[in-house]
Amino acid sequence: MIDAIKTIGAALSSATESTTNATSSAASMASQALGSTSPAGQSFSEVFSGMASEMSNSLRSAETSSIAGISGKANTREVIDAVMSAEQSLQTAIAIRDKIVTAYLEIARTPI
Template sequence: MDIKTTLASQIYSQTRTVAKPVPQDTAVRSAGQAFEAAASDFMATLRESEDTVKAGLAGRADPQAVVEALAATELAVQTAVAVRDKVVEAYQEILRMPV
């Protein structure tokens, strides 16, 4: 089998799962549930990356997996910092409002 067709079929299957419609009852979540889900995803990313880096240092993981784990961690931390900055900015804006 051609490598390009295998890659195309993998990408297509991933796209199908992402584009699948979400049932209405699970689509509507409160802000607290959304924040909790984001925080747990952030922590899961950090744990997985830490485990991959530990395995890489022990010689059980290939260097590419370690680099990908570090890139995922960097992206997660940058996202968390951006969210924190927006929250602080919103808080400061609320403080500037006249009472």
């Protein structure tokens, strides 16, 4: 699953996006919503690539903590915190994906 997320992040980072005011605005809003600060020159694809990378790291950390908890090397609280953080990251990614799909469908329905 983590490899699939990395693939999405790589696809987003390799995608070329035109830099417009709307794109910069959307990127800054997404960055502010996640609590991170981004330079004004950062593109839309770079923001989402960074978000996918952070989510991947969160999931990997949760997996590592879970394995350590099963083997008795980590306490329960650490495992729960890591898993809850990964779940929140995944829920955020799903919500963003749903919004992007909804926007795409709305654009596809627009008459030319």
